Amino acid sequence: MKKIVFFFSLFFLSYSFAFAKTQPKDVINYYIDEVVKVINNAQTIKNREKKALFLKKKLREIGDKVFLFEVMARMTLGYKWRTFSKEQKKEFKELFIKFIEKNYFDKLLDYLEKKKSFFRKDIVITGQKMLTDIKAEVSTIIKYEDKEIPVKYRLVRLKNGWKVYDVYVEGVGLIQNYRKQFRALLRNRTPEEFLKIFKSKVEEENKNEKKN
Amino acid sequence: MKRRISFYFVCIFFVVTVFSPSIYGQKDELSDQIFQQLEEEYSQKETKTKIADPLEPFNRFMFKVNDMVYMVVFKPVSKVYSFVVPKEMRKCIERAFDNLKFPIRFVNCLLQGRPKAAFKESCRFVINIVFGLFGLFPAADGVKALKREVPPQDTGLTLAKWGVGHGFYIVLPIIGPCSLRDGIGKIGDFFLDPTTYLEPWEVRWGVKGEEKLNYASLHLKEYEDLKKSSVDPYTAFKDFYIQYRESLLKVNKNVSRENLN
Numbered sequence: 001m002k003k004i005v006f007f008f009s010l011f012f013l014s015y016s017f018a019f020a021k022t023q024p025k026d027v028i029n030y031y032i033d034e035v036v037k038v039i040n041n042a043q044t045i046k047n048r049e050k051k052a053l054f055l056k057k058k059l060r061e062i063g064d065k066v067f068l069f070e071v072m073a074r075m076t077l078g079y080k081w082r083t084f085s086k087e088q089k090k091e092f093k094e095l096f097i098k099f100i101e102k103n104y105f106d107k108l109l110d111y112l113e114k115k116k117s118f119f120r121k122d123i124v125i126t127g128q129k130m131l132t133d134i135k136a137e138v139s140t141i142i143k144y145e146d147k148e149i150p151v152k153y154r155l156v157r158l159k160n161g162w163k164v165y166d167v168y169v170e171g172v173g174l175i176q177n178y179r180k181q182f183r184a185l186l187r188n189r190t191p192e193e194f195l196k197i198f199k200s201k202v203e204e205e206n207k208n209e210k211k212n
Numbered sequence: 213m214k215r216r217i218s219f220y221f222v223c224i225f226f227v228v229t230v231f232s233p234s235i236y237g238q239k240d241e242l243s244d245q246i247f248q249q250l251e252e253e254y255s256q257k258e259t260k261t262k263i264a265d266p267l268e269p270f271n272r273f274m275f276k277v278n279d280m281v282y283m284v285v286f287k288p289v290s291k292v293y294s295f296v297v298p299k300e301m302r303k304c305i306e307r308a309f310d311n312l313k314f315p316i317r318f319v320n321c322l323l324q325g326r327p328k329a330a331f332k333e334s335c336r337f338v339i340n341i342v343f344g345l346f347g348l349f350p351a352a353d354g355v356k357a358l359k360r361e362v363p364p365q366d367t368g369l370t371l372a373k374w375g376v377g378h379g380f381y382i383v384l385p386i387i388g389p390c391s392l393r394d395g396i397g398k399i400g401d402f403f404l405d406p407t408t409y410l411e412p413w414e415v416r417w418g419v420k421g422e423e424k425l426n427y428a429s430l431h432l433k434e435y436e437d438l439k440k441s442s443v444d445p446y447t448a449f450k451d452f453y454i455q456y457r458e459s460l461l462k463v464n465k466n467v468s469r470e471n472l473n
Contacts, residue, residue, distance in 0.1 A: 044338075070242065071247070073247070075254060076254070103440070103441035106440075107437060132249065133251065134246065135249065135253075143436070146350060149425060156246055156249075156250070157423050158242070158246075163315065165250065169226075170459070171456055171459020171460070172451075172452055172455040172456050172459065176257055176258070176261070176442075176451065177278060177442075177451050177455070179254060180447050180451040181444040181447045183447075185444050197443070
């Protein structure tokens with residue numbers, strides 16, 4: 001019994017060390033590896049609908065592990081966050097996640113329609129930079145057709161490892177872009193009116209998806 | 213017995229410390245400190261990418277007009293064009309036009325005191341003309357030593373280097389998002405563009421029109437995507453433009469600092 005408990009604790013101890021040692025770029029490397037794997041598996045599915053479902057499910061799983069959607073949602077509202085009630089915050093978070101997933105997912109599907117094969121070597125991690133003691137930036141380059149698109153991930157260190165809170169494509173930050181848009185919409189609207197507009201936008205997109 | 217108890221105590225301690233982030237973590241890990249740091253980051257960035265928009269009502273109107281022109285005129289015409297001209301050929305045409313814009317990049321590199329970059333641009337231009345069939349193919353991209361350290365320069369970036377601020381935001385007819393500084397820069401670019409000097413004027417505007425059409429056929433989808441993924445497209449494009457230009461300036465500054473001119 002003694003031994004079992006001892007090994008148990010040893011196991012968990014090493015586990016915690018492993019997490020502590022994980023570098024931000026390892027998280028991105030893991031993320032890219034997994035996404036490429038899922039995409040290549042999805043390419044073997046002929047049926048378009050089944051393929052989309054498979055992709056969506058798998059990418060959501062990976063996304064939840066790597067991205068801090070909750071933080072992203074809150075950051076897009078900035079100081080206006082405080083003016084939202086508890087229920088409104090919850091509703092907003094859910095809508096935001098749906099919205100991001102949809103946008104990202106649509107582009108990926110379009111991309112896969114055009115490009116049949118997707119290679120791990122087309123995405124290269126080019127560097128890692130610590131911004132503060134708990135924030136880091138990992139730079140990657142995606143080769144697409146004859147262009148090189150720089151994509152940067154910003155990560156924050158939590159107790160159980162690094163997680164992504166922002167993505168920069170060609171120098172343009174996703175969160176700031178939405179932050180500005182939401183602020184413009186909230187300038188002369190109540191949170192309730194804002195949520196109504198946002199909801200109709202997310203639902204309009206879902207309708208389009210069904211039509212297609 | 214005493215030792216045994218303390219041993220278990222140690223074990224429990226380890227298990228608790230390892231497990232606690234995953235058990236209580238969901239709330240605990242997103243501490244106020246993190247939110248505070250991030251909030252600071254974004255508010256700092258916001259002040260850096262702030263731009264006055266005194267013409268907002270006009271700009272919003274122009275944005276709508278442009279959108280209509282893109283969707284009602286450019287889109288159908290570029291669809292027909294895409295049907296006639298295969299994609300590979302359109303990409304070749306785009307590269308050739310891009311290569312011809314060499315004087316814009318060259319002169320602005322010199323005006324910014326970047327002789328090395330100006331030299332690189334000249335080499336790229338010549339190699340693309342000679343080995344890339346008049347610029348139809350990206351021959352210079354194959355030469356590692358000619359990889360650009362700074363993005364392709366334009367007059368707006370030169371004005372920025374000289375200390376000129378954005379001024380205010382303006383949506384130009386057809387061209388789209390711009391700032392006062394970059395708008396003035398575009399006039400400079402216009403006169404540095406060799407196609408401006410084509411004679412007679414019918415040929416000049418024909419060639420410029422073809423360039424725009426070719427560009428639209430390749431990139432209109434990007435415009436539509438960005439529009440689709442935004443809640444307030446006007447603000448989305450405005451911020452996109454400012455962030456993008458800011459990121460180019462940042463690369464320029466970093467290169468200057470490291471003396472890689």
